[in-house]
Amino acid sequence: MKKKEIEIEIEKIKRGFLLVRQTLSEHLSAINENTSELQSFFDYLQEIDQKIEKLSQRIDQIQLQNQKEKPYIAPLNxxxxxxxxxxxxxxxxxxxxxxxxxxxxxxxxxxxxxxxxxxxxxxxxxxxxxxxxxxxxxxxxxxxxxxxx
The missing domain is CATH 1.10.10.10 (Winged helix-like DNA-binding domain superfamily/Winged helix DNA-binding domain)
Structure with a gap:
C-alpha cells in the first residue's frame, strides 16, 4: 500500500472513532439525564412512602381507639x-x-x-x-x- 492510501485509511478510522466518540458522548449525556430523572422519581417515591407511613400510623391509632372491646351485656329480664x-x-x-x-x-x-x-x-x-x-x-x-x- 502506498503512503497516500494508508493516510486515507487512517483518516477513515479517525472519522469512525470520532463518530463512535460522539455517539458514546450522546449516550452518556442521555444516561446522565435519565439518572437525574430517576433520582428525582426516587426522592419523590421516598416522600410518598413517608406520607403513607404517617397515614398508616394514624389509621392504626384510630383503629386502636375504635377497637374498644365490645361491652358484655348480660341478658335483661x-x-x-x-x-x-x-x-x-x-x-x-x-x-x-x-x-x-x-x-x-x-x-x-x-x-x-x-x-x-x-x-x-x-x-x-x-x-x-x-x-x-x-x-x-x-x-x-x-x-x-x-x-x-
Missing part, C-alpha cells in the same frame, strides 16, 4: 328491658319518678332495677340536681348500640 328502653329513648336524664312513669314500673323497685342494669353492663351516667338523682344511658354506649344493633 322484661322489667329491666322496660327501664332500659325508657332511658334509651330519652335524650335528657330522668329521675326515678320519670323512669317509673315512662316504663310503667312501680316507683319502689326502680332503683333496684337501675342497680341491676348497671351490674349487667349497661353504662349509666348519674347526675345530681336539687337533691334528686338523674339517670341517663352513656351517650357513647347509645351510639355504639345504634351502630351495632
Amino acid at each position: 322484661a322489667t329491666e328491658k322496660k327501664i332500659f328502653l325508657a332511658l334509651y329513648t330519652e335524650e335528657k336524664p330522668l329521675n326515678c319518678l320519670e323512669i317509673s312513669q315512662k316504663a310503667s314500673v312501680p316507683l319502689p323497685i326502680v332503683r333496684e332495677y337501675l342497680t341491676s342494669l348497671s351490674q349487667k353492663g349497661i353504662p349509666l351516667a348519674r347526675s345530681f340536681f336539687s337533691n334528686q338523682t338523674f339517670y341517663q344511658i352513656d351517650p357513647g354506649f347509645k351510639e355504639w348500640q345504634a351502630k351495632n344493633n
